[in-house]
Amino acid sequence: MKICSICHKISGTNDDHTNCKEKLRIELEAEDFKKSIPEKLDIMKNPDDISSDLKALMGHMSREKKES
Numbered sequence: 596m597k598i599c600s601i602c603h604k605i606s607g608t609n610d611d612h613t614n615c616k617e618k619l620r621i622e623l624e625a626e627d628f629k630k631s632i633p634e635k636l637d638i639m640k641n642p643d644d645i646s647s648d649l650k651a652l653m654g655h656m657s658r659e660k661k662e663s
């Protein structure tokens with residue numbers, strides 16, 4: 596018997612709980628994902644530029660729709 600190093604409860608096997616390891620893996624992946632978000636946000640750092648471009652594009656598209 597062994598104490599699970601993740602939840603610190605007794606594990607019936609000689610290893611950490613499989614679901615605890617899975618949970619930890621998912622949490623680590625979530626952490627990695629969170630760390631990667633700022634990089635993605637950097638691209639969006641000038642939302643005003645993007646939104647004005649987008650507004651122009653949307654305005655153009657809606658104008659086209661009205662004309663047709």
Ligand SMILES: [Zn+2]
Nearest residue numbers: 599602612615
């Ligand atoms: Zn556990």
